[in-house]
Amino acid sequence: MAQVRIVSDGPNYRHQIHAGAHHVVADEPATLGGQGAGMAPFELYLAALSACTAITLRMYAEKKGWDLGEFRAELSSSRDADNRLLVHRVLHASGALDDVQWQRLLDVVERTPVTLVMREGAVITSERAAG
The missing domain is CATH 3.30.300.20 (K homology (KH) domain)
Structure with a gap:
């Protein structure tokens, strides 16, 4: 059905999520120790x-x-x-x-x-x- 891959590239909790040719950044907000670089x-x-x-x-x-x-x-x-x-x-x-x-x-x-x-x-x- 669907397949994704996530890679931890730092800093802190920032991660790159890949699905085929598309990618999204995931992170936590600064209040939880992240950088707010992407969606939680x-x-x-x-x-x-x-x-x-x-x-x-x-x-x-x-x-x-x-x-x-x-x-x-x-x-x-x-x-x-x-x-x-x-x-x-x-x-x-x-x-x-x-x-x-x-x-x-x-x-x-x-x-x-x-x-x-x-x-x-x-x-x-x-x-x-x-x-």
Whole structure:
């Protein structure tokens, strides 16, 4: 499905993330000992969800012949009393969409591929590289 590679190039917590021909810098903010040179891990988490949100809704709207205009999604995270992560999305579109279209978009956004994976969790394994 997807593959990324991360390389620690310093200073402190700055890392280069590579996916094919693309790269992103990850870091921690200065308040956590980083340099603020890139997005922090939970920002990358929200970025993945926001990208999937925007792409899925754009694809859906195009298929329906709806004009989203400029679309943006604002995501924020917090923790509840049990320390579970809560993510909230606020969706904006400059296109002239009626209430029925918006309700359909809000239904579709609940089933984007990344939304579903984040809700169900993932099996994560690790191993030491040979050599």
